[in-house]
Amino acid sequence: MNGTTSNGVKIANSGVQVQTQINPYTPRYADLLSRVNNFSIIESTLREGEQFANAFFDTATKIEIAKALDDFGVEYIELTSPAASEQSRQDCIAICQLGLKAKILTHIRCHMDDAKIAVETGVDGVDVVIGTSSYLREFSHGKDMAYISAKATEVINFVKSKGIEVRFSSEDSFRSDLVDLLSLYRQVDTLGVNRVGIADTVGCANPRQVYELVRTLRGVVSCDIECHFHNDTGCAIANSFAALEAGATHIDTSVLGIGERNGITPLGGLVARMYTADKDYIKSKYKLDKIRDVENLVANAVGIEVPFNNYITGYCAFTHKAGIHAKAILNNPSTYEILKPEDFGMTRYVSIGHRLTGWNAVKNRVEQLDLTLTDDQIKQITSKIKKLADIRPQSMEDVDTLLRDFHHAVISGDPSHVENVLSTPAVN
Known part of the structure; x- marks a missing residue:
């Protein structure tokens, strides 16, 4: 027989129960008295x-x-x-x-x-x-x-x-x-x-x-x-x-x-x-x-500040930092955002100047800066960013300067220039 039980389990012809995927945030039944959409x-x-x-x-x-x-x-x-x-x-x-x-x-x-x-x-x-x-x-x-x-x-x-x-x-x-x-x-x-x-x-x-x-x-x-x-x-x-x-x-x-x-x-x-x-x-x-x-x-x-973690408007509300989060967000924002920032006049921010950054997030910034680097080159410069961030946090300005310097070295065609950027010691 075919059918679905009340808890979302699909019953196949063979009689075997197969668990279907249900969005946990979607109401499974309607409360007759609910005013969630009328208040x-x-x-x-x-x-x-x-x-x-x-x-x-x-x-x-x-x-x-x-x-x-x-x-x-x-x-x-x-x-x-x-x-x-x-x-x-x-x-x-x-x-x-x-x-x-x-x-x-x-x-x-x-x-x-x-x-x-x-x-x-x-x-x-x-x-x-x-x-x-x-x-x-x-x-x-x-x-x-x-x-x-x-x-x-x-x-x-x-x-x-x-x-x-x-x-x-x-x-x-x-x-x-x-x-x-x-x-x-x-x-x-x-x-x-x-x-x-x-x-x-x-x-x-x-x-x-x-x-x-x-x-x-x-x-x-x-x-x-x-x-x-x-x-x-x-x-x-x-x-x-x-x-x-x-x-x-x-x-x-x-x-x-x-x-x-x-x-x-x-x-x-x-x-x-x-x-x-x-x-x-x-x-x-x-x-x-x-x-x-x-x-x-x-x-x-x-006389107060809007809290950093305030709903919707806190400066961290739509900030993404971890590498695996950033990659998913760049592919599909709904992976880690239940609220759409643009609906509230806000924008998301992918933080990349830290040791948790991933190369996909750095690649996104490279594209925003209209620079041309291969994936392997982006992975190289990402490794450099992580090394610098192990010593001190890197601001977006720090990262942008490093990306531009690396891009300039790459297009110069001189491997020594590239190596120089990648090996430059961090400044404390």
Whole structure:
């Protein structure tokens, strides 16, 4: 008989099972609730990002960041509560008046005083939050679940009466009692909120926990589900992806992940992850070549460098060094790149001035320099590069000079000139 089992094993006529090759990055089945190719980004650099240790955004900088995020294509931009300070209120009004395509949200405590200030700024929506874990109920606001329920009803009804979006979120969701949490979400869903929110406020959750909670919540509420993940234990991006797989609809991000402590899901990191899940969807939604400009803008504003290993834009993100890697990359970039640098306005770089270099990578550079050398000659000069690199790293300028000198010696036709280049001792 012929056929294929559920795990990708092909059954031949003889009845012998033959394992077929399956791309491990390709989904093997569809999760009926998945929103991996249908989600929105709530960009919180101008709210969560203001809580970053180095952050101070004046009005002009906030406007510049908001415009850059809007140009990139995020669906929502979240701002610091206008109740935080008079300047925060003025900044909120100013950004609301820019006429951006993105919806403008502000994030407030579950308190009528905050809500009244927020709705007067012209925002498109208000994100309401209150702590629900035993830690926050005891050591932060000191209120019980009955108080939280009553206050949520009051604030939500007020915001809805103004005709703008409202999201209600628990804080410290993953350390909250599940029964309390689901009861509260069911209540606010019946009030007509646009979204309910889950917040991993201390970064303690793992992807399995996230999937289970979002999947459970999806069966309790009919509204959208927003997720906010802190990165204290390095799971923010993975948790965001798991949430979308389980049916979440909105993910909170910040540029470079800046925020309280180690921050939250980074915008670039989420985009990189989702690109591998559905490249065409991500390319159609966002101007991917703008991500570097947005990150440089925010990095300059808060006085930090973009990390060397940053998703997409780090200077090592598309740098290849090992000889076997370089050969494969030059033949077919997808051998060692799951992201296409050109889709993000980036370029790959094959490093050759080191002891791990291979002659194929050197050959590629020879061709870029429009030099004419045989494969045997390239292997000779590659050996020289490796010897020099055993003593000290060779810059691209060092390598280019050596290649040009060797090429000049070769075309001179004098073997002694060639030998002289190959035997020249390295300079310490």
